[in-house]
Amino acid sequence: MKCPYCGFEEDKVIDSRPTDEGSAIRRRRECCKCQKRFTTYEKVESLPLMVIKKDKTRQVFNREKLLTGLLRACEKRPVSVNDLEQLVEGIESQVYNSLQREVTSKAIGEMVMSKLKNLDEVAYVRFASVYRQFKDINTFMDELHKLLKEK
């Protein structure tokens, strides 16, 4: 499996376990070159997780895409890639464990935001501003006020 950090193609599996419901196997891997750790999932191919978009079209859930969006939101923030990977993993298993094969992009976005809020507030606001597509500065400020009120 190609290392997501350095691209090296050899790794060793350091942990391997089924997810709660047994529909997937999660493997923790360590790159043989840079020693960084990453996670892969093995799933039954006939059961992809589908995301229902706003216009009702379906798309296969893409964890890389989600992770990329999160990395962008966390740019120059004290959030580790590992934290973000765990966040994405948490969301994925939450959906898988719900036994649903389809989930709305809205539901995913809300899950991401509730988790991101605990990790880093600046990243949260950035992600929310892209995700909710704030139309103007006022809706953006509303979100900030909400955030401050929750404190």
Ligand SMILES: [Zn+2]
């Ligand atoms: Zn590596």
